[in-house]
Amino acid sequence: MRADHAQLLGNRYRLISPLGRGGMGVVWRAHDGRLARDVAIKELRPSRHGELDVHAVRRRALREARSAARLSHPAIVTVHDLLEEDGRLWIVMELVEALTLQATAWHLGRLPVHWTAWIGFHLLSGLRHAHAAGVLHRDIKPGNVLLTGERVVLSDFGIATLRRDPGQGPHGPATMPVVGSPGYIAPERLGGHPATEAADLWSFGATLYFSVEGTPPPASGDGAAVRNLMSASRAGALTRLLEGLLQPDPARRLSGGDAAAMLSGILRTEGVAVPPMRLDGGGLFSSGAFTM
Structure with a gap:
């Protein structure tokens, strides 16, 4: 079944609209009904089915989710969840309006x-x-x-x-x-x-x-x-x-x-005070941020 705006994933995430498309799938804006917040969900949907092993695609998706889920840092998109429905993997991430x-x-x-x-x-x-x-x-x-x-x-x-x-x-x-x-x-x-x-x-x-x-x-x-x-x-x-x-x-x-x-x-x-760069993800953003 193709994803559409009415689809509910995991009895929790309702898809709203696509945010972007790439060779490996679609990123959706969605709403997390449990926590009452919007999230981004990557739907793994290979565009060249004949050239890709479905199992290899799933392994890659799992690798992506597990890699990103290890990380907790304000300069890295946070991964919240991983789902499998309709034969596809869906990676639930922080929605960054940017x-x-x-x-x-x-x-x-x-x-x-x-x-x-x-x-x-x-x-x-x-x-x-x-x-x-x-x-x-x-x-x-x-x-x-x-x-x-x-x-x-x-x-x-x-x-x-x-x-x-x-x-x-x-x-x-x-x-x-x-x-x-x-x-x-x-x-x-x-x-x-x-x-x-x-x-x-x-x-x-x-x-x-x-x-x-x-x-x-x-x-x-x-x-x-x-x-x-x-x-x-x-x-x-x-x-x-x-x-x-x-x-x-x-x-x-x-x-x-x-x-x-x-x-x-x-x-x-340049007159911008910056804290020491820490690898544990804390205390990294300074008050001297430039507005773009």
Whole structure:
């Protein structure tokens, strides 16, 4: 049965209207009758049935839900519940009323350096929290960054993996294809290497580059190309940070801790007080938030 606005899931969640569609399904606005609140529900509905193993899709959905459910942080969308009805999996999540970074930058052309630094600081706090829990995102991009004016929220752990998932080998799933969004995939992953924290950080850097430039960074094969790229950019105080994050060699790439320290310094220079970045999800949002 196709989902419609009258459908009630789990005798609790009533679907209201679709919020967005992607290759793996539909995200719905729904109402939780038990707690009297609106939520977002991802309905896993593969668009290419003939090319996908239904059991593989369900395993991926369970992996997404379990990965995200491990995380509790204001910069990460919260997962509330997981249901299976009508032969589909439904992931119940916090509803975040927001624009994406992609839509915001497209509307404005590009974001100022100080806005981008503020977005980057809070986004990185959520990403480091995920990494500390053993979760890799693998698809960080402007369309997965939600901006409410007070919060920066990383969404869609749809291709997330657990570094220490017992079902994987020591180097990740042997048959996992390279998945992600063109322009935001780390060079080593395009070369066939597994996802790592460093690869997430490259995608994070590419997302910040998009924020200040309005376009993703072009492919660059070496460190000299990165320096040439940054010399022509509008990144200003973010230049050294982006150079470090966009290093093609993951061994030379900035760590999450070093990137956090650089972003804190940039924000303090801009007169924005930021608390120490904590990985337990507490005390991360400062009163110096920029209104967008």
